[in-house]
Amino acid sequence: MSVRLGFIGTGDLGADHVRRCANIMSGATVSALYNRTQSRAEKVARQFAPQARVTATPEELIESPQVDAVVISSASQTHEELVLKAIQAGKYVFCEKPLATTAEGCERILKTESAIGKRLVQVGFMRVYDQGYLNLKSLVDQKAIGPLLMAHAAHRNPTAGPHYTREMLISETLIHDVNTFHWLLGESFTAAQVLYPRSTSKADAALQDPQLVILETESGVLIDVEVFVNCQFGYDVQCAFIGESGEIRLPEPARATVRRNGQNHTPITMGCKERFETAYDRELQAFVDGVTAGKLTGPDSWAGYVASATADACIRAQKSGQREDIRLIPQPGLYQ
Amino acid sequence: MSVRLGFIGTGDLGADHVRRCANIMSGATVSALYNRTQSRAEKVARQFAPQARVTATPEELIESPQVDAVVISSASQTHEELVLKAIQAGKYVFCEKPLATTAEGCERILKTESAIGKRLVQVGFMRVYDQGYLNLKSLVDQKAIGPLLMAHAAHRNPTAGPHYTREMLISETLIHDVNTFHWLLGESFTAAQVLYPRSTSKADAALQDPQLVILETESGVLIDVEVFVNCQFGYDVQCAFIGESGEIRLPEPARATVRRNGQNHTPITMGCKERFETAYDRELQAFVDGVTAGKLTGPDSWAGYVASATADACIRAQKSGQREDIRLIPQPGLYQ
Amino acid sequence: MSVRLGFIGTGDLGADHVRRCANIMSGATVSALYNRTQSRAEKVARQFAPQARVTATPEELIESPQVDAVVISSASQTHEELVLKAIQAGKYVFCEKPLATTAEGCERILKTESAIGKRLVQVGFMRVYDQGYLNLKSLVDQKAIGPLLMAHAAHRNPTAGPHYTREMLISETLIHDVNTFHWLLGESFTAAQVLYPRSTSKADAALQDPQLVILETESGVLIDVEVFVNCQFGYDVQCAFIGESGEIRLPEPARATVRRNGQNHTPITMGCKERFETAYDRELQAFVDGVTAGKLTGPDSWAGYVASATADACIRAQKSGQREDIRLIPQPGLYQ
Amino acid sequence: MSVRLGFIGTGDLGADHVRRCANIMSGATVSALYNRTQSRAEKVARQFAPQARVTATPEELIESPQVDAVVISSASQTHEELVLKAIQAGKYVFCEKPLATTAEGCERILKTESAIGKRLVQVGFMRVYDQGYLNLKSLVDQKAIGPLLMAHAAHRNPTAGPHYTREMLISETLIHDVNTFHWLLGESFTAAQVLYPRSTSKADAALQDPQLVILETESGVLIDVEVFVNCQFGYDVQCAFIGESGEIRLPEPARATVRRNGQNHTPITMGCKERFETAYDRELQAFVDGVTAGKLTGPDSWAGYVASATADACIRAQKSGQREDIRLIPQPGLYQ
CATH class of the missing domain: 3.40.50.720 (NAD(P)-binding Rossmann-like Domain)
Incomplete structure (x- = not known):
């Protein structure tokens, strides 16, 4: 049927x-x-x-x-x-x-x-259905590098439209990373901070692009995520975990390499649909x-709620320039 | 429906x-x-x-x-x-x-x-439905490295059963590479030669494993294919083209890298089903x-015929130790 | 002579x-x-x-x-x-x-x-005499990726002795990265912050290992450096720049790859002397x-001073948990 | 002194x-x-x-x-x-x-x-003084992949002058690979064969460029070497060994990667002096x-002799189109 x-x-x-x-x-x-x-x-x-x-x-x-x-x-x-x-x-x-x-x-x-x-x-x-992230998840679950301590990530888009706001950089873009780490680590976030590097001249100055978002999890894992929505060069998603005995890295999508004109060239995906x-x-x-x-x-829905509550804290941190606590409601029994 | x-x-x-x-x-x-x-x-x-x-x-x-x-x-x-x-x-x-x-x-x-x-x-x-080979095909068709001159390939299996014969190394294993090159290049083969390296001690000596098969195409592209059905270490398929202005390589499947114990580790697929x-x-x-x-x-069916006729020549070459010509029937109109 | x-x-x-x-x-x-x-x-x-x-x-x-x-x-x-x-x-x-x-x-x-x-x-x-860093420097100087906005780095040692203190993580280890960025960017630092991830169980808890150090430069480049002196898996130095139009990454030392037992293996250097x-x-x-x-x-000596003054600020930031300003004396004419 | x-x-x-x-x-x-x-x-x-x-x-x-x-x-x-x-x-x-x-x-x-x-x-x-080849040699000597069976190699130059002859492709270019394999394997060669792919239009047709040289060693290792002296794209040296339990590959020189315009770029050396x-x-x-x-x-001098005697056989094979035997004089005691 x-x-x-x-x-x-x-x-x-x-x-x-x-x-x-x-x-x-x-x-x-x-x-x-x-x-x-x-x-x-x-x-x-x-x-x-x-x-x-x-x-x-x-x-x-x-x-x-x-x-x-x-x-x-x-x-x-x-x-x-x-x-x-x-x-x-x-x-x-x-x-x-x-x-x-x-x-x-x-x-x-x-x-x-x-x-x-x-x-x-x-x-x-x-x-959470991407082969590369599933591969990461499986290694995390196997404790391939021992207990996790840190993660470094990047979420880059070639360009964002003129309507794209500073909040959207969190609520539309970073929210994917928030959910991904929630799923990979199996735990929620306790605090967020946002740091502003020098802004690219290729975006509206009010956007402040790129940004470095720092998240802390319940067990103390510290996650830094570069979010850069006008990076020009590709739709590029990076993720690495650091554990007590090693590092795991998300693989890049497999693409044929061309050696030509004194350079090895390997393409980078240019959009979300191509990448995922x-x-x-x-x-x-x-x-x-x-x-x-x-x-x-x-x-x-609980994953949706955790992502939204965490994104809200990141938006508060964008405004305050401070580390903002994240407090969640108790997880209803249906989702446990 | x-x-x-x-x-x-x-x-x-x-x-x-x-x-x-x-x-x-x-x-x-x-x-x-x-x-x-x-x-x-x-x-x-x-x-x-x-x-x-x-x-x-x-x-x-x-x-x-x-x-x-x-x-x-x-x-x-x-x-x-x-x-x-x-x-x-x-x-x-x-x-x-x-x-x-x-x-x-x-x-x-x-x-x-x-x-x-x-x-x-x-x-x-x-x-021909693998993303990596489609990627190669697209680069070949775009003439990304100019006219093609050579190809280097490898087809490796971890182990073959005790029943595996010297002919099967061609008719069951190499036949995939034959078809792949037929499709990638859009042309047929004119001659085949088989060379015997020192044989692995991990296979029956009668099998003669690995073998190096040399194919020539209508336009003169020279293809060497290492076939090694007891390579132990993985199900590993390699392919590179050399053209007048560059080289193209088949990508390896994307897998997360683990850094641990003084080594970077990236897994190799262990079987055909996993790889493809x-x-x-x-x-x-x-x-x-x-x-x-x-x-x-x-x-x-024409692709099936070309692969079989080419495989037959390779089996003749296995026996003769010589370069064997490949002659095909005219391509029926239905397949043109 | x-x-x-x-x-x-x-x-x-x-x-x-x-x-x-x-x-x-x-x-x-x-x-x-x-x-x-x-x-x-x-x-x-x-x-x-x-x-x-x-x-x-x-x-x-x-x-x-x-x-x-x-x-x-x-x-x-x-x-x-x-x-x-x-x-x-x-x-x-x-x-x-x-x-x-x-x-x-x-x-x-x-x-x-x-x-x-x-x-x-x-x-x-x-x-500054390492071939890889010279390669980075040359690309930065050519503006290969446009004006720089961010850098991500890691400085990892397999183990540090029991005498290794929290301050030494800055004054003996991070100081190399401080100097390297001073040289690569041709500018000094204005502020420092230190964040503490969950600490590895393989180091004394008082050390707090790893740490994430955030540096800001005069032009606003934001640099994050993971310092992890008991990472177990290798002496591993990473560095990437993000500019307005791309990314540049420090190459890993060239090492032969071994494919064996279902894995690609590439060694990681285990010590400073081997790496450099x-x-x-x-x-x-x-x-x-x-x-x-x-x-x-x-x-x-000016490079030595900038590194020490910046390290001092990082040590203050370790203690305060806050973003600490870095103020330098005017650069004497001899070094301009 | x-x-x-x-x-x-x-x-x-x-x-x-x-x-x-x-x-x-x-x-x-x-x-x-x-x-x-x-x-x-x-x-x-x-x-x-x-x-x-x-x-x-x-x-x-x-x-x-x-x-x-x-x-x-x-x-x-x-x-x-x-x-x-x-x-x-x-x-x-x-x-x-x-x-x-x-x-x-x-x-x-x-x-x-x-x-x-x-x-x-x-x-x-x-x-034999290149770090990458020394790395290969050390892995071969450790028997990292068991007894060796095959090797695949390539020796590519961007361009050769108009004076460059078919014999020089052996005596000036391939001779390096001959010596390298002699040293890596610790054994001499018994036979040579030369195959001609379609020739690049970027070289004089009389040169026949590229060529595929096949060498056999005393223990039966089969070596194929692509020699391509007008490959345009770089000075590119490749080498891989296949053994009973794995594969070892010569590393490429370490070069910084630039991500820009939808491509990862890694430079290829353009000349012998840069590469070595x-x-x-x-x-x-x-x-x-x-x-x-x-x-x-x-x-x-013995290494010099083995390289020259092997090159002579390859030149004979270029002319005959056949597999040519290589016979060496007994090794004088001074070199044992």
């Missing part, structure tokens, strides 16, 4: 999820689409799923008996309300990050999902497999 | 294809299975496709109206006859390499398929997509 | 300098040796320079007409006094780092050397060449 | 050896120079060794009591006669490769040196140290 998916938001990433479901994934069909600009949803339907219905409202999609599970890729500020509605309709829901724009919004989701008493939500943190293409495929497949099995396994 | 696949041969690789179809692929269902030992087919069906039918004969499977296309993973000597039957039944057929155990067998398939006038066959050369897992997924998906579209795009 | 060198301090590193002078370098001879324990100096003389004289006091060595230039490798707390005496005797002097144990001590040397009006001092910061052997050869050769030419070119 | 060196031939490489002796090496002085065009020798003397004498003939230099040892960098066809004269004068002699232009010439040197009963000759095979600069320093220092100690340790 195929899982019938309804897609809310068919912009860039949303349309890509529709394509994925139509052409690549196993056990799922595109049943319905909704987009704020309806013609866009119709266009995507024509291209990938002519048999799918385009609904007039997201509520119509969520409540449709032809929709077994919902995939939300609409604007960040709509996430909370739509996720709540899906939960209340008893539907499984995959929601792109962030789960909500504030930690408080995430708390409302935790509460509602806990009241239902069943995990219905998967958050779109795709890195397979991870996107796998995260949505995992959601569908979870729905089919009646048991979701991917990043849950 | 889902493509209903019938699987002939549910041994190691065959069962893996059933799993792939059941759990990973898009647009296909497992409809029927046949295996020489029927209980094995039944076991695989129970595990991955309880709704599928287990047939008493391969003919029954091929002719079943519930089977849209056939996947052959049975013993090499059965391939030719089964492929011919599938073609005669007008069914699309995916056949593991080799297409037939001799060039003559492949020729009979070319003739039958040409008579039907439609490409129905895809041969299981999965490397994604390629296997993609080749079968490409077959299903081709069936759905009514147009196959993967390695065709 | 050969430069006649007198060596004060013939411990581990001092004896190595004597060997270097006797066996490897051009244009220099070992003329005299002094060591606090005289028998040690005699032993080193017998081994490498039987014709050299062993003096009873360092002053006798410095003032000897048979000594053209002095090499100081004695204990850190003796450096200032011996350097001052050499300057006052009008002798060129190579002094191991630190130039003095405090910034004030360095200031006294700056004053005395300035009064003489001639550069007589070279400080033993050997990294050629750099040590070149720094002392550069000193001798400078003496011969009447013009020193290596790290000068 | 300094070894007084006389230099015969002060062209490109010869002048570089003079500079090396004057500026870099320990224990040697430039005593005399001879060059066919005397003004060239005078110019080199003025630049590096104003106190050295320029002689009118090479014999005058060889016989001068001011010359302890001779360094020959003149044209290849002069080597044999000059080496013989130096031996007869009882002088140590360092001779650039080839020791003589034919195996017979080398045999005359073996005979003369044997008659004197003392090793006086070092041949200029500098690779330190090896050249060390080979001449080893010669001087050997002279001082009265015992040479570098590549001896």
Whole structure:
């Protein structure tokens, strides 16, 4: 039996999820689409799923008996309300990050999902499905380098649009690293600090790009993350752990080397979709497999909440210039 | 509409294809299975496709109206006859390499398929779906290093069983490299030579392992391939092209590096399935997509024939110690 | 004409300098040796320079007409006094780092050397002679990645003795990175901060190992340096710059790769001498060449002062847990 | 006591050896120079060794009591006669490769040196002083990958002049690889074969560039060496051994990586001097140290003979298109 998916938001990433479901994934069909600009949803339907219905409202999609599970890729500020509605309709829901724009919004989701008493939500943190990060996770879990002490990371984008704000550098970009470390280490964060290097002339000065974010975890692991959203040279994600007896490094994507003109050349990926293409495929497949099995396994609402609460502290640290404490609500039983 | 696949041969690789179809692929269902030992087919069906039918004969499977296309993973000597039957039944057929155990067998398939006038066959050369080889192919096609002059390659397995013969080193192992170079270069081979280094003490002396196979192509590209099926240290595939202005190298699979005890450690894959897992997924998906579209795009019977005819020459060269010419029949119009 | 060198301090590193002078370098001879324990100096003389004289006091060595230039490798707390005496005797002097144990001590040397009006001092910061760092320097000077914004570095030792204190982690270890960045960037530092990750169980808890030191430069470059003196796995030095258009990384020492047992293995150097052997050869050769030419070119007293003043601020930051300002005296004309 | 060196031939490489002796090496002085065009020798003397004498003939230099040892960098066809004269004068002699232009010439040197009963000759095979090759040698000697079975190598130059002949590709270029494998494996060669790939359009067609040379050793190790003297992209030397339990690879020279414009860039050396600069320093220092100690340790006349006799067979194989046997004279006792 195929899982019938309804897609809310068919912009860039949303349309890509529709394509994925139509052409690549196993056990799922595109049943319905909704987009704020309806013609866009119709266009995507024509291209990938002519048999799918385009609904007039997201509520119509969520409540449709032809929709077994919902995939939300609409604007960040709509996430909370739509996720709540899906939960209340008893539907499984995959929601792109962030789960909500504030930690408080995430708390409302935790509460509602806990009241239902069943995990219905998967958050779109795709890195946990990347082969390289899975490889890191496996080495961390094996204690390949003993207890962990530090991590060094970088999250670099070639360019960010002119609308990109200092807060978005945290809430849209760093949030991936926050979730990744939460998952890799299996623990939460206790404090955050943000340091400002000299800013690149290729970005608006108000953005302050790059930034160095320092996170501390419950067990004392110190993590530094360079976030640089106008680095020009590539979409480049780096991660290394330092433990008591060694170091582990995230591998770079495998690319053919060309020796030419006195140089070895190896390409760097230029975008998120290129870098994490397979991870996107796998995260949505995992959601569908979870729905089919009646048991979701991917990043849950608690992960979404931890990421948002930590991002909020980083934004406070951006403003204060100080080390900011991170305090979380107790983890509800559903997520333990 | 889902493509209903019938699987002939549910041994190691065959069962893996059933799993792939059941759990990973898009647009296909497992409809029927046949295996020489029927209980094995039944076991695989129970595990991955309880709704599928287990047939008493391969003919029954091929002719079943519930089977849209056939996947052959049975013993090499059965391939030719089964492929011919599938073609005669007008069914699309995916056949593991080799297409037939001799060039003559492949020729009979070319003739039958040409008579039907439609490409129905895809041969299981999965490397053409590997991301690294696709990367090489794209650089070759872009003429990134100018006209090609040479290639250096290696095909290494940790161990081969005691039954592994000198001929199998060509017909089961080297045949992958032959097809890969045929596809990468877009041309055929004109001569072959085999040189014998000192043999490893870890293999039967009669096997003569490793061997160095030298191939020449129509345009004069000289290819050397080290084939070493008892190399102990890993399943390791290497490939580099030398052109007029540079060199291109196949990337190694991306793996996390561990620094520990005075050494950097990066793992080497230990088996074919681990090394080419994604390629296997993609080749079968490409077959299903081709069936759905009514147009196959993967390695065709001509590729199967070229590989077999070239392998035959290599086996002659193993025996003669001389450079052996390779002469092909004219390429039928269907494959041009 | 050969430069006649007198060596004060013939411990581990001092004896190595004597060997270097006797066996490897051009244009220099070992003329005299002094060591606090005289028998040690005699032993080193017998081994490498039987014709050299062993003096009873360092002053006798410095003032000897048979000594053209002095090499100081004695204990850190003796450096200032011996350097001052050499300057006052009008002798060129190579002094191991630190130039003095405090910034004030360095200031006294700056004053005395300035009064003489001639550069007589070279400080033993050997990294500026390492091929890899020279490669970095050349790329920085070419503006290969545009204006620099950040640097990430690591300085790791396998183990530090039980006597190793929290301050030594700065004054003996980090001081090399401080000098290296001063030289690479051609600017000084304005502030320092020290962060404490979870401490390794393999070091005394009082040491707090590893540490993350953050330095800011005059132009706003933000540098983070992981210092980990009990990392177990190797003597490992890492350095990367982030500029407006790219990244540059210090290469690892070239070592043969061994593929064995399912792993690629590449060795990591285990000690400072192994890692910087050629750099040590070149720094002392550069000193001798400078003496011969009447013009020193290596790290000068000002570099020694900047390193010490910056290290002092880091030690303050270790204690305060705060960002500490770094204020330097005006650079005397002699060093501009 | 300094070894007084006389230099015969002060062209490109010869002048570089003079500079090396004057500026870099320990224990040697430039005593005399001879060059066919005397003004060239005078110019080199003025630049590096104003106190050295320029002689009118090479014999005058060889016989001068001011010359302890001779360094020959003149044209290849002069080597044999000059080496013989130096031996007869009882002088140590360092001779650039080839020791003589034919195996017979080398045999005359073996005979003369044997008659004197003392090793006086070092041949200029500098690779045995390269850190990377020493690293390989050490791993081979440790049997890090078990008994050796094969080697794959490449010797690439960016361009060769128009005068460069097919024979020179062996006698001037491949000869380095021949000597290197002789030294690494500690055994001689029994047969050679040369294969011709498609030739680059960037070289004269008569040259046939690149070529694949196959060598067999006494124990059956099969070595393939790609020689490509107009490869355009760099001076690139590759070497890998395959043993019963693994593979060892020569490291590439350490160079900083630049990430820029969507590519990782690592430079490739562009010339022999850049690639082997330190090896050249060390080979001449080893010669001087050997002279001082009265015992040479570098590549001896036997190594020179084996390289020339093997090169002769490769040239025969270039012409015959066949596998050519290599037969050596018995190794004289002096070299055992």
